[in-house]
Amino acid sequence: MKIAVRYQSRGGNNKMVAEAVASAVGVEAKSITEKLSSEVDVLFLGGGVYAMQIDDELRRFLDQLDPAKIGAIVPFACVGMVKTPIRQIKKAARAKGIQVLGPLPVIRLGFSHSAKPSQAKLSKLQQSARDLVSAEQRS
Numbered sequence: 604m605k606i607a608v609r610y611q612s613r614g615g616n617n618k619m620v621a622e623a624v625a626s627a628v629g630v631e632a633k634s635i636t637e638k639l640s641s642e643v644d645v646l647f648l649g650g651g652v653y654a655m656q657i658d659d660e661l662r663r664f665l666d667q668l669d670p671a672k673i674g675a676i677v678p679f680a681c682v683g684m685v686k687t688p689i690r691q692i693k694k695a696a697r698a699k700g701i702q703v704l705g706p707l708p709v710i711r712l713g714f715s716h717s718a719k720p721s722q723a724k725l726s727k728l729q730q731s732a733r734d735l736v737s738a739e740q741r742s
């Protein structure tokens with residue numbers, strides 16, 4: 604099964620989450636500035652929210668999703684409070700006919716600018732990612 608992990612991150616939180624997910628499923632996390640080079644069965648895709656909006660770069664990445672190259676998308680997000688990235692990723696995937704799995708549990712940091720995802724939350728996310736991939740492999 605081919606798996607890829609792509610993230611959008613301004614401050615490093617979603618990069619940290621993506622790296623945790625990627626290490627759990629045995630691949631490398633890459634920024635959305637790196638295009639998918641080949642077909643993938645499962646794409647883990649996540650990012651943050653900034654003044655109630657997802658980043659323009661993530662929006663562009665979503666616009667360019669190629670349903671012929673992606674079996675399923677698993678959204679993830681590390682945010683202050685709202686689930687906007689999850690909603691936007693789901694919406695874009697479904698609009699293109701790409702299956703959505705998950706999402707992974709959203710990591711909420713509240714309104715502290717210095718908060719980082721805790722190891723406990725990252726571990727939970729890693730377990731969810733592994734479970735999801737195992738379920739896909741069985742199906």
Ligand SMILES: Cc1cc2nc3c(=O)[nH]c(=O)nc-3n(C[C@H](O)[C@H](O)[C@H](O)COP(=O)(O)O)c2cc1C
Binds near residue numbers: 682
């Ligand atoms: C300028 C700015 C605006 C933000 N606006 C929101 C927001 O509207 N809603 C929210 O839930 N989180 C908001 N956040 C919190 C970020 O989504 C959160 O810190 C996230 O982890 C950032 O991800 P990153 O470090 O990968 O860029 C904001 C953060 C910043 C720096």
